[in-house]
Amino acid sequence: MTRKVTKAIFPVAGLGTRFLPATKSIPKEIMTLVDRPLIQYAIDEARAAGIEEFIFVTSRGKGALEDYFDHAPQLQTALANANKTKLLETLKATNMEDGAIAYIRQHKALGLGHAVWCARRLVGDEPFAVILTDDVIAAEKPCLQQMVEAHAETGGSVVAAMEVAPERTSSYGVLGIKQENGQIFEVSEMVEKPPAGEAPSNLAVIGRYILTPAIMRNLGTLKPGAGGEIQLTDAIAAEIGGDEGVHGFRFQGQRFDCGNKAGYLQATVAFGLARDELRDELMQYLEGTVGSRQAAE
Known part of the structure; x- marks a missing residue:
């Protein structure tokens, strides 16, 4: 029986240099789309998928991100006294239950794989999700919820995939397909940022993953890969052909690269x-x- 996924890792240690000077003083993850920060979209998606424990891998300068999820008694009281019930409900949706959220520091910028590995003790021997807040997905049914339902059928590791233009495959982790079954397909290979013309397909991995505990063990033994970083793609690729395997999932929805x-x-x-x-x-x-x-x- 496939174990339920109740934990999610949010790697948010990046400096957000593409958005300077704004990110000089605020974490990129709390920049807003309309009136909700990027991180709120990710949290709402995780909640819809049944996630109960939220693990943030942070770095120095991310205090505002932690404050965002804290309670604001003075503001709540002011809204209640003004009878602004709708705004009060909106504010309460940003609060996290005691013990539901944890923060881990990534002291060295060694890549996405290393950031995920930093949370290994909190994940333990359970399957877990990884959500990259740069990827915001508009969907009738939230993307991670779709993936959790697929994972209940497949077990193993599941990665979200979308088609990209062939000339853009060098910017992504790219999947090879072994066997297809509708939205779900068995992965034959994963290549991180393949050179132009050498990608196994145009199916790119985007920022949603459901991973087995074996991925953490793999990350602990990996040497730096593409870009001199510990690559999550390499740790996942090591499970291809194993007992549980790796599956790609063509999600329904529109992805926006807010990075x-x-x-x-x-x-x-x-x-x-x-x-x-x-x-x-x-x-x-x-x-x-x-x-x-x-x-x-």
Whole structure:
């Protein structure tokens, strides 16, 4: 019987240099899409998937991230006294239960694999999820929830996959396919950032994983891979062909890469248009902007 996934790791130790100077004073993970920080989208997705324990791998300068999940009694009292019940409910959704959240420091920037490995003692001998907050996914059913349901069928490790343009495969971990079954497929190989023309497919791994405890053991023995870092992809690839195996999962939804400015802006527009109270005004502005640009050309 496949064990239930109740723990998730959030690697949030990065410096966010692509968003300087904003990230000089605030962690990238609490930059907002409309009115919710990136990390809130990730937490909400994890909760929908049944995650009960939230493990953050952080670094120096991430105090604001920890404060975000703390209770704010003064603000809550002010909202209650003003009878702003809707805002009060919104605020309460950001609170975490006592003992549900833990913070681990990654003292050296040795890569994603190393960041995940830092949480090994809190994960123990259980399957666990990994969520990268840069990847925000708009979906009717949250992506991780889809993956948890798939994992109940497959066991082993499951990685989220999406098709990318062939010329972009060198920016991702890329999967080879052994056997397909609808959205789920058995993985024959995983290659981290293959050189142009050498990728086994155009199916790229994006920031959602459900992994077995064996991955932690593999990470503990790995040597630096691509980019001189401990690569999570290499630890997962070592399980291909094993007893539990590795499966790819073609999730349903739209992924936004909020790790770069263009993707972040695209996500902001998309999530703004998805809000009833913002859609008309925002659409009117966008249509006017596009129309003005086309007229100028």
